Amino acid sequence: MKVLVTVKEVAEVADDFEIEGTEVGERYLEYDLNEWDDYAVEEAVQLKEDGPAEEVVAVTIGPERAEETIRMALAKGADRAVRIWDDVLEEPDLLDVETKTNLLAAVVEEEEPDLVLTGVQSGDDNFGATGVSLADEIGFQWAAVVNALDYDHDEGVAHVHRELEGGVEELTDVELPAVLTIQTGINEPRYASLRGIRQAQSKEIAPKSLADLGLDAGAIESELDLTSMYEPESESDATIFEGDASETAAQLAEVLREKGVAE
Amino acid sequence: MSSDVLAVAEHRRGVLRDVSYELISAGELLADATGGDLHVAIIGGDTEAFADDLNRKGVDYVHTVSEGEEFNHDVHVQAVEALHAEIDPEALVMANSVNGLDYAPAVANSLDLPLVTDAVGLEYDGDLTVTREMYGSKVETTVEVSGDQYAVTFRGGEWPAAEGVGDAEIGEFDVDIDTDTGSSVTGFEEVGGGDVDISEADFIVSIGRGIEEEDNLPLIEDLVEATDATLASSRPIVDSGWLPKNRQVGQSGKVVTPDVYLAIGISGAVQHVAGMKGSDTIIAINTDPNAPIFDIADYGIVGDLFDVVPELIEEFS
Ligand SMILES: Cc1cc2nc3c(=O)[nH]c(=O)nc-3n(C[C@H](O)[C@H](O)[C@H](O)COP(=O)(O)OP(=O)(O)OC[C@H]3O[C@@H](n4cnc5c(N)ncnc54)[C@H](O)[C@@H]3O)c2cc1C
Numbered sequence: 001m002k003v004l005v006t007v008k009e010v011a012e013v014a015d016d017f018e019i020e021g022t023e024v025g026e027r028y029l030e031y032d033l034n035e036w037d038d039y040a041v042e043e044a045v046q047l048k049e050d051g052p053a054e055e056v057v058a059v060t061i062g063p064e065r066a067e068e069t070i071r072m073a074l075a076k077g078a079d080r081a082v083r084i085w086d087d088v089l090e091e092p093d094l095l096d097v098e099t100k101t102n103l104l105a106a107v108v109e110e111e112e113p114d115l116v117l118t119g120v121q122s123g124d125d126n127f128g129a130t131g132v133s134l135a136d137e138i139g140f141q142w143a144a145v146v147n148a149l150d151y152d153h154d155e156g157v158a159h160v161h162r163e164l165e166g167g168v169e170e171l172t173d174v175e176l177p178a179v180l181t182i183q184t185g186i187n188e189p190r191y192a193s194l195r196g197i198r199q200a201q202s203k204e205i206a207p208k209s210l211a212d213l214g215l216d217a218g219a220i221e222s223e224l225d226l227t228s229m230y231e232p233e234s235e236s237d238a239t240i241f242e243g244d245a246s247e248t249a250a251q252l253a254e255v256l257r258e259k260g261v262a263e
Numbered sequence: 264m265s266s267d268v269l270a271v272a273e274h275r276r277g278v279l280r281d282v283s284y285e286l287i288s289a290g291e292l293l294a295d296a297t298g299g300d301l302h303v304a305i306i307g308g309d310t311e312a313f314a315d316d317l318n319r320k321g322v323d324y325v326h327t328v329s330e331g332e333e334f335n336h337d338v339h340v341q342a343v344e345a346l347h348a349e350i351d352p353e354a355l356v357m358a359n360s361v362n363g364l365d366y367a368p369a370v371a372n373s374l375d376l377p378l379v380t381d382a383v384g385l386e387y388d389g390d391l392t393v394t395r396e397m398y399g400s401k402v403e404t405t406v407e408v409s410g411d412q413y414a415v416t417f418r419g420g421e422w423p424a425a426e427g428v429g430d431a432e433i434g435e436f437d438v439d440i441d442t443d444t445g446s447s448v449t450g451f452e453e454v455g456g457g458d459v460d461i462s463e464a465d466f467i468v469s470i471g472r473g474i475e476e477e478d479n480l481p482l483i484e485d486l487v488e489a490t491d492a493t494l495a496s497s498r499p500i501v502d503s504g505w506l507p508k509n510r511q512v513g514q515s516g517k518v519v520t521p522d523v524y525l526a527i528g529i530s531g532a533v534q535h536v537a538g539m540k541g542s543d544t545i546i547a548i549n550t551d552p553n554a555p556i557f558d559i560a561d562y563g564i565v566g567d568l569f570d571v572v573p574e575l576i577e578e579f580s
Contacts, residue, residue: 169454238561240557262490
């Protein structure tokens with residue numbers, strides 16, 4: 001079986017930052033592999049190590065800078081990677097679900113995987129929709145928010161747990177081909193070994209433009225427009241203790257005593 | 264196309280989920296703005312009883328689809344598609360819940376509707392503008408929808424629950440549903456049981472990713488011991504296996520309502536806040552003055568936990 005795993009390079013915002021137009025200023029951003037995708041990569045690599053998967057291909061939508069992140073996935077055990085990018089993707093402030101679905105669907109068509117693993121959401125814009133939207137587009141079965149996966153190779157069925165709210169899990173059987181959106185905690189993502197990092201240097205990252213994927217600009221037309229970005233007005237009426245660590249700790253201790261929860 | 268709004272309610276194991284009533288409130292606001300009717304759909308379960316309960320102020324129609332006991336995404340997708348074809352509404356509104364994540368994107372894609380998820384605010388002036396958050400609630404954005412028809416999912420807990428009794432027309436919507444689709448729910452499992460029940464605690468010391476390493480946990484355990492508190496945590500601590508699942512506070516963990524909740528190195532993500540916002544007094548220790556946890560805190564220290572916590576232990580020993 002072949003596993004396609006989607007990875008995204010996400011930005012994290014520094015404690016202090018400024019917004020420039022409809023973006024956070026570039027110098028306040030730090031890039032990393034999306035937390036949820038880290039678990040998806042690990043799950044894919046484990047499927048290879050345990051036998052059922054012959055090949056793990058990572059796919060990302062992102063500019064050249066994203067190669068650093070996708071190399072992480074390669075260093076952790078993915079066999080090769082595809083990076084989708086095109087100048088026309090630079091323009092919109094928001095790559096919406098529909099656009100990402102179209103781009104990834106074109107890669108699925110080329111790669112013909114049996115299983116696609118995505119993260120539940122990305123930590124920056126947290127739409128949480130790409131995996132399931134993609135499943136509909138490519139006609140695969142799916143399950144969202146998967147925190148346990150047991151794949152039965154003979155039956156071609158994934159026995160999964162979907163993590164619902166309030167400490168309840170739903171047990172679901174999903175026939176392959178399928179898309180599963182992976183939740184944090186499903187496994188323990190490995191750190192890339194030095195050997196893995198070295199090997200990743202010689203693994204293929206195939207760049208794909210819209211034209212390479214047989215798509216035209218229509219594939220990225222969007223009916224959504226990011227019109228503003230701002231810092232939410234603080235609703236805080238918290239009393240902030242001032243002073244050094246011992247002074248603030250003393251004031252906090254006073255509150256705990258007043259409330260009668262600690263002596 | 265009509266200017267109507269179609270809202271899809273949610274249920275689980277015999278009860279309507281609270282977000283259903285919130286969708287009605289949000290849906291009513293939107294229908295007032297578009298000038299259309301508010302339709303509510305309920306798919307599966309005890310649809311008759313659910314429909315009576317969903318008939319709240321502002322609802323014009325309740326459509327029941329009596330297929331299956333529990334949520335199944337294939338049933339949901341087919342039922343919502345058929346209802347959408349029938350009503351042809353301007354707005355399709357759904358919950359940004361775990362089950363919402365499992366069917367809303369498929370419906371939107373299959374109906375070719377632009378999708379905005381996790382809305383926390385709405386404005387309408389002929390076009391819909393949705394407010395949503397990014398970067399762990401550190402910034403807000405507005406997204407303008409230019410399509411005539413669209414799908415939006417709403418964050419739970421942001422709109423009031425609809426109340427009162429409405430005079431909605433209630434009817435079963437007939438639709439042929441193919442149930443042999445390759446995905447089937449086989450059961451449910453409760454997780455997070457065990458020796459402690461943090462939801463009983465009066466004083467909770469809760470630790471988040473700010474602790475950095477498992478080796479630093481004893482510092483927090485010392486504080487717990489010195490203050491006779493109950494230890495809890497945010498999700499990453501449990502994901503990493505440093506604490507058991509029964510210590511996790513939040514959407515997918517426990518809901519707690521102690522007298523005092525002391526959040527240390529926790530940013531205050533919406534899924535965490537869902538589990539602790541009902542605490543009487545919330546205190547936060549965080550290096551980041553912009554961390555969203557301060558929005559709901561009563562008291563706070565902007566500082567490094569590795570400096571503050573040892574001093575706090577000192578206070579109580
Ligand atoms: C479907 C779903 C369900 C989820 N369910 C839950 C749930 O039940 N519970 C839950 O908690 N999360 C849940 N999450 C995850 C949630 O979105 C966040 O990722 C998580 O809550 C973040 O945990 P955190 O605040 O500990 O970490 P972070 O967001 O990384 O925050 C760490 C904080 O520590 C501060 N910090 C760092 N160093 C220090 C220091 N030395 N001193 C003081 N402060 C410091 C930082 O400023 C930061 O604010 C869920 C997510 C999804 C998608």
